[in-house]
Amino acid sequence: MTDRSTLRGRDMVSTSVVGLRSRRGRTLLTALGIAIGIASMVAVVGISSSSKAALLAQLDSLGTNLLQVQASTNGLSIEPLPIDAEPMIRRIDTVQNASAVIDTGFEVRRNEHDETLVGINALGATPEFFNTLQVATTAGRPLDDGLRSMPVVVLGDVAAIRLGISELAGGPTISIGGHDFAVIGILDELPLNPDLSRKVLIGDRAAVAMLGVPPNPTAVYVRVDPDLVATTRPLLAPTANPGRPAKVDVSRPSDLLEARAEVDQNLQNLLLALGGVALLVGGVGIANVMVISVLERRGEIGLRRALGATRGHVRLQFVLEAALLSGLGGMLGVLLGSGITIVYARQQDWVVDLPPSALLAGVGAALGIGMLAGLYPAAKAARLDPALAVSGGVA
Amino acid sequence: MSPATGNPATGNPAVLELDGVYRTYPGSPPVEALVGVDLRVEAGEMMAVVGPSGSGKSTLLNIMGTLDRPTQGRLLIEGTDTSTLSDRRLSGLRSARLGFVFQSFHLIETLSALDNVAAGLLYRGVTGRTRRTMAQAALEKVGLGDRLHARPTKLSGGQRQRVAIARAIVAEPSLILADEPTGNLDTATGDGIVDLLTQLNADGSTIVVITHDAELAARLPRQVEVRDGTVLPEGQR
Numbered sequence: 001m002t003d004r005s006t007l008r009g010r011d012m013v014s015t016s017v018v019g020l021r022s023r024r025g026r027t028l029l030t031a032l033g034i035a036i037g038i039a040s041m042v043a044v045v046g047i048s049s050s051s052k053a054a055l056l057a058q059l060d061s062l063g064t065n066l067l068q069v070q071a072s073t074n075g076l077s078i079e080p081l082p083i084d085a086e087p088m089i090r091r092i093d094t095v096q097n098a099s100a101v102i103d104t105g106f107e108v109r110r111n112e113h114d115e116t117l118v119g120i121n122a123l124g125a126t127p128e129f130f131n132t133l134q135v136a137t138t139a140g141r142p143l144d145d146g147l148r149s150m151p152v153v154v155l156g157d158v159a160a161i162r163l164g165i166s167e168l169a170g171g172p173t174i175s176i177g178g179h180d181f182a183v184i185g186i187l188d189e190l191p192l193n194p195d196l197s198r199k200v201l202i203g204d205r206a207a208v209a210m211l212g213v214p215p216n217p218t219a220v221y222v223r224v225d226p227d228l229v230a231t232t233r234p235l236l237a238p239t240a241n242p243g244r245p246a247k248v249d250v251s252r253p254s255d256l257l258e259a260r261a262e263v264d265q266n267l268q269n270l271l272l273a274l275g276g277v278a279l280l281v282g283g284v285g286i287a288n289v290m291v292i293s294v295l296e297r298r299g300e301i302g303l304r305r306a307l308g309a310t311r312g313h314v315r316l317q318f319v320l321e322a323a324l325l326s327g328l329g330g331m332l333g334v335l336l337g338s339g340i341t342i343v344y345a346r347q348q349d350w351v352v353d354l355p356p357s358a359l360l361a362g363v364g365a366a367l368g369i370g371m372l373a374g375l376y377p378a379a380k381a382a383r384l385d386p387a388l389a390v391s392g393g394v395a
Numbered sequence: 396m397s398p399a400t401g402n403p404a405t406g407n408p409a410v411l412e413l414d415g416v417y418r419t420y421p422g423s424p425p426v427e428a429l430v431g432v433d434l435r436v437e438a439g440e441m442m443a444v445v446g447p448s449g450s451g452k453s454t455l456l457n458i459m460g461t462l463d464r465p466t467q468g469r470l471l472i473e474g475t476d477t478s479t480l481s482d483r484r485l486s487g488l489r490s491a492r493l494g495f496v497f498q499s500f501h502l503i504e505t506l507s508a509l510d511n512v513a514a515g516l517l518y519r520g521v522t523g524r525t526r527r528t529m530a531q532a533a534l535e536k537v538g539l540g541d542r543l544h545a546r547p548t549k550l551s552g553g554q555r556q557r558v559a560i561a562r563a564i565v566a567e568p569s570l571i572l573a574d575e576p577t578g579n580l581d582t583a584t585g586d587g588i589v590d591l592l593t594q595l596n597a598d599g600s601t602i603v604v605i606t607h608d609a610e611l612a613a614r615l616p617r618q619v620e621v622r623d624g625t626v627l628p629e630g631q632r
Contacts, residue, residue: 003475005487006520015517022505303501306462307562308490308518310483387457390497 005308012313016320020328023293030289031329034369037279038333038362039340044271045358046341054350055257062192064254065096065226066133067233069240070219072249079247080216085240086126089220092235094228099132100217101125104207108200109175110163120159122176123199124207132221133190140168140185149205153181158197160186174200177211192253282329283369290322290377294384301381302390311382318378319371326370330363337362407437409471410570410601411459416468418454418624428454430624431468436570436603441596443612444605446621453574455621456605460493460572461485473569490518494563498575500555502547508534508558509543515562533561537591553584560591564600571595571602577611589614 007015020027069089071078082088086100102124107116130142143154153174155165165172165183172183181202190196208215220240224232229252237248294301301314309317338354345352411434418429428451436442446452457463458470461477470477472492477485494515502511512530513523521529534540537557547555556576563571573592577585589611596602604615612618620627 003484003487003491004520005483005490005518007518008520008522011517011523018503018505022503299499299501300503302462303495303497303503304518305486306460306489306493306495307515308486310486310518312483313486313518385463387462390457390462390495390501391453 005310005313007309007313007316012316012320013324016317016324019293019297019317019321020325026289027325027328030286031325031332033282033285034279034326034329034366035282035332035336037275037277037282038330038366039336040278041272041275041365042334042337042354042358042362043340043344044268044275046337046352046354047344048268049355049358050341050345050350050353051348053353054345054348057351058191059254059257062254062257063134063226064252064258065224065229066192066253067222067224067229067236068193068219068251068253069222069236070249070251072247074249079241079244080214081218081220081240081248083215083217085217086220088239088242089222089236092224092232092239094225094232095222096225097128097132097223098220099126099129100204100220101129102204102207102213102215103218104177104202104211104213106177106211108159108163111173112175112178112180114175117159117162119198120162121199122153122207122211123196123201124204124211124213125201126204129201129221132223133193133196134223135190136188137185138188139166140183142185143201143203147184148203149209150203151179151181151206151210152184152202154185154187154201155183156187156197156199156201157189159200162198176200176202179210192257279365279369283326283373286322286326286370286373287376290318290325290374291380293321294318294377294381297381298384298389301384302386302388305384305386306390314384315378315382318381319374322374322377323367323370326366326373327363329370330366333366334359334362407439408473409435410438410440410473411436411603412469412471413455413459414469414471416458416465416470418451418458418463419466428624429458429465432624432626434619434626436601438569438601439596439599440617441593441602441615442604442617442619443615444603444619444621445607445609445612447607450621451624452605452607452621454624456572456574456603459570459603460495461489486518491566492569494566494568494571496556496559496563496571496573496576498578500547500559500579502555502558504547507544507546508539508550508561511547511558512561512565515565519566529565530561533565534558536564536595537561551584552580553587556580556584556588557591560588560595564595569601571600573602573604575606575608576604577606577608585611 071081086098089095089098104122104124106122107118108120108122109116127144127148137154155163163174168183173180174183207213222236233250236250238245241248304314341354342352413432413434416429416432420426420428444452444455458465472488509527509530512533513526516526516529531543534543537560539554539557542554577588580588592602606612619629
């Protein structure tokens with residue numbers, strides 16, 4: 001007969017499970033602490049990841065091949081773009097479409113006698129505007145070649161709301177610089193160029209002829225070959241203004257949207273840290289409950305020592321109990337966090353994006369915290385004098 | 396005839412030998428629980444260690460069960476000197492050679508009688524199937540073959556102590572140490588437990604019963620009395 005104390009791995013686990021099962025209520029409540037921490041972390045990661053996925057999906061549908069060329073606002077004086085900037089840019093092979101716009105600086109009114117609407121400006125645009133920006137009208141029709149010098153206007157969606165015009169029945173008109181313009185259309189939203197929502201569009205020729213603004217474009221919108229955006233971009237400034245390319249700014253509106261996907265990183269880190277604090281508190285809770293458990297179960301510990309458990313077996317049993325407890329909390333937390341993410345993403349009409357690595361990390365973090373939390377109580381249990389423990393008196 | 400050598404005439408090997416054992420608990424003043432105890436338990440014996448509370452018999456039980464170590468002196472279990480063994484070796488020795496029965500049963504409430512008894516083999520490294528087979532045999536031996544799956548809360552006090560006894564014998568230890576095994580039971584039930592222990596002894600188990608109950612002690616073939624930390628010479632009570 002060999003006098004070796006041996007506990008099989010399977011028995012180790014089931015011994016720890018017995019310890020947890022005998023105190024179901026407490027086990028669940030303690031695990032809940034960990035679950036809340038893990039759930040909040042999973043939800044933070046899941047929601048921001050879903051939000052990012054939704055934003056990127058939107059970007060994909062909007063395209064990232066729209067560039068905006070305008071006179072540089074850096075420096076002492078603004079050098080207007082040359083009148084032929086748009087046709088020059090069109091000559092670049094990789095440019096699919098371009099449209100020059102002239103900001104007239106005129107604010108609009110409902111009628112001659114009304115106040116001007118602050119921030120709602122008239123913009124002269126070439127007919128290619130609609131194709132270049134790939135925007136449709138929700139009511140009426142866009143400007144075309146034939147209307148280029150006529151007193152007609154297409155309203156940006158926000159401008160239309162400010163003007164109180166939601167439909168074209170009855171032939172509404174608005175007043176720009178003392179001239180009446182017939183409203184012929186209302187634009188759809190422009191997610192990439194929200195500034196254009198607050199404009200009203202008139203023909204570029206009408207702007208020059210009726211409002212007397214200089215014919216130099218304030219900006220040229222350029223739609224380029226999606227695969228050649230990077231090579232086309234540096235060509236735009238010298239083409240638009242060959243004499244003073246440094247006085248030209250080229251930007252990509254989609255970059256702003258893309259930046260928004262990254263901007264939340266700081267907030268996300270803060271929320272993750274809060275989740276981490278909740279997790280730590282959960283871990284302390286586990287340590288606390290395990291210390292109490294060790295005191296209550298002196299009798300059981302003494303019995304196990306009498307049955308031949310080594311100090312190591314007792315220590316392992318309690319570390320494992322803490323880890324299982326916390327792991328249970330981790331799994332609950334992952335389920336809870338995933339649920340929160342799914343509900344929230346559905347409400348926002350986002351695609352649910354739950355990175356599997358985050359789910360695994362959630363359970364892993366819980367297990368790790370549990371083991372750490374179990375170390376001290378387990379050491380206490382292992383150090384118990386078996387003779388005292390066994391007389392500890394548990395029926 | 397000295398207690399240290401027992402009765403060499405029988406020729407039985409010693410299962411347990413205490414050799415000049417002292418146990419002093421630190422403090423001011425230090426408490427001398429055991430003062431030079433010599434005792435020999437032979438294979439096949441059944442004896443009572445009797446004494447009033449505070450006499451040192453609980454300390455003696457803990458030392459005999461290797462749950463506590465002598466401050467001075469030696470404890471030999473089947474010839475192995477335990478004073479130099481590591482915790483691991485000592486635990487192994489307990490799991491293989493010693494069986495414990497406690498006054499308060501020490502059963503795990505959430506486990507069935509069968510699993511409680513099987514726990515007696517938990518640290519022996521045998522498979523769950525083997526443990527259960529052996530546990531069933533042990534429960535049948537103590538007359539609980541029909542209550543294998545009952546939880547301790549569904550059992551009477553006497554039945555619980557029978558489960559505990561089954562757990563003590565399941566690993567077929569060299570020595571069974573029973574600490575006030577009838578202490579929580581009424582007289583009739585207690586008598587049943589003593590009968591069971593007597594039966595087990597007749598089947599070959601070596602049993603030491605620690606008790607303050609002189610009446611119970613008188614029913615056992617050999618009695619050793621503890622007073623003030625020493626074992627009184629046998630036959631002089």
